[in-house]
Amino acid sequence: MAAWSDLTFDVLEYITSFLPLPDRYRFGAVCKNWRSVSKQRRHPPAPQLPWLVLEDAKETNKRKFYSLSEAKHYSLDVPELHGRYICGSSHGWLFVVDLKITGILINPFTRECYELPPLPAYNERINVTTLIEKVPDDYNGGPIGLTFEEIQPRYIFKAILSHDPKETSDFTAMILFGEMHESAFWRPGDSSWTVIDGPRGSMDDILYFKGNFYAVSPRNKIYVVDFEPEPKLRKVGPKIPLENGVESCGIQRYLIDFNGHMLLIERTYKTDEKARCITDGFIVIEPKLEQNCYNICYDIDGYALFLGRNACIHVDSCRLPKCKKNGIYFTHPNESLSPKKFGFHDLGVFDMTDKTMGTFYSVDVFFPCIDSPVWITPNPW
Structure with a gap:
């Protein structure tokens, strides 16, 4: 031998x-x-569970990560993440912004990055008075003490990529931003973001699927992005009824490319005994855009889903036995300015088989107001 x-x-x-x-x-x-x-990286990497990107370590300013498969924390020295707000993750890259709303795309495992232009006319799209009114006075037992500049990064709701920038330079970044979750896109070489014309009202999520970007509204309407002749959102697909007639205040929606099928996932909420908004359950729907119909899904073929500010991830539980089959793992998705009051504690895993809720991380963990946990698939090659 x-x-x-x-x-x-x-x-x-x-x-x-x-x-x-x-x-x-x-x-x-x-x-x-x-x-x-x-x-x-001559061979496809081994399948692996997503990691959680957590807060900065106060003592070292290193960024904390949590490996779900090992139930273990790691601290990585990524100076580009220090003090920045994470708005999304996609293909192993993070979209992060500073207080001036200038952003970068960064792979935290290789530190490769792209500088992004500031959002167009950002302050004009936010009602400052309304924003300040949303800030509680009793944050952590005292005045919150946040300035408008410290608050505004939270109004970049989500960001995703069409492709892995390590595999092609021909990729597109798409974001939801502002009070109404408007959409905009950027491509390498562009000097600014291009805002996409769309219907009145906000969007809950965005997805790159089979060569197109899609968005879903709080009324379960699905839109495709038409880039030519002028970028706009165009409604497609079937009319999907709202769960119990509830609109955006009681449900958060996600879109995911699930093995070549689009899924729309409704995340429902309830109020607990401490008046905190917490996740109550999930409903999985398969919109069939071409047939103009939809199906309700009662399981996800033994896979596990990972939802949050990330581009939604699915993994095969048969190949990764440390994750729950037919489980939906979720992190806190809201724009709450007071996690102490409204709950960055809202992390868990929902079992679609028996409709029960479980935990994968301490429910007592407290995340600072600057960030909430974000799923990322490690991509160090």
Whole structure:
């Protein structure tokens, strides 16, 4: 039997394709030769569970991450994330903004990044008076003490990418921003964001699906983005009734590309004994755009979904036994300015099989007002 040190580069590289991210880093720490092998990506990476991006560590300013598969925290030194607000994640990249609403796309595992232009006429799209009124006076037992500049990053609701920037430079970033969750896009080389003309009212989520961007409104209406001749949202697909006639205040909607099928997921809320808004359950719907009809889904074929400010993720639980089959993992999605009052504690996993709610992280954890946890699929290659 050959010694490990005598294994060829190709064999070692093939072995690394079976390793999740932490083990791949450990593999690379063995020696200089193995380190160079660990940085290659000739084979598809091993399937892995998403990580949670948490807050800055006060002592070191390193960013905390939580590995779901290991139930373990890691602190990564990513200076570009310090003090910035995370608005979304997609293909292993984070969309982060500072207090001046200038943003970057960054891969926190490689620190590759793109600088993004400021949002167009951003302050003109926010009612400052209304915004300040939303800030509670009793935050953490005293005045919240936040300025308008500190508040406004929270009004970038979500951001996604069409493609992984490491695989192609021909990608598009799409965001929902402002009080009405307007949509805008940016491509490498553009000097500014282009706002997309759309119907009155906000959008709950956006999705890149089979070559097009889609959005869903609080009334379960689905829109496709037409880029030519002028960017606009155009309604498509069937009319999907609201659950119990409830509109946006009681339901949050998500769109996901689920193995080539579009799914619309309704997240319902209830008020607990402390008057906090917490997740009550999920309803999964498959809109059939071409047939102009829809189906209600009662399971997701043993997969698990990960919802939040990220581009929604699905993983095969059969290949990743440490996650719940037919489970919907969720993080706090709201724009609440008082997590102490309204609940960044709202993290959990919903079992679609028996309709029960469970936990995957301490319900007593408190996240600072600057950020809420965001799912990300590690992409260090």
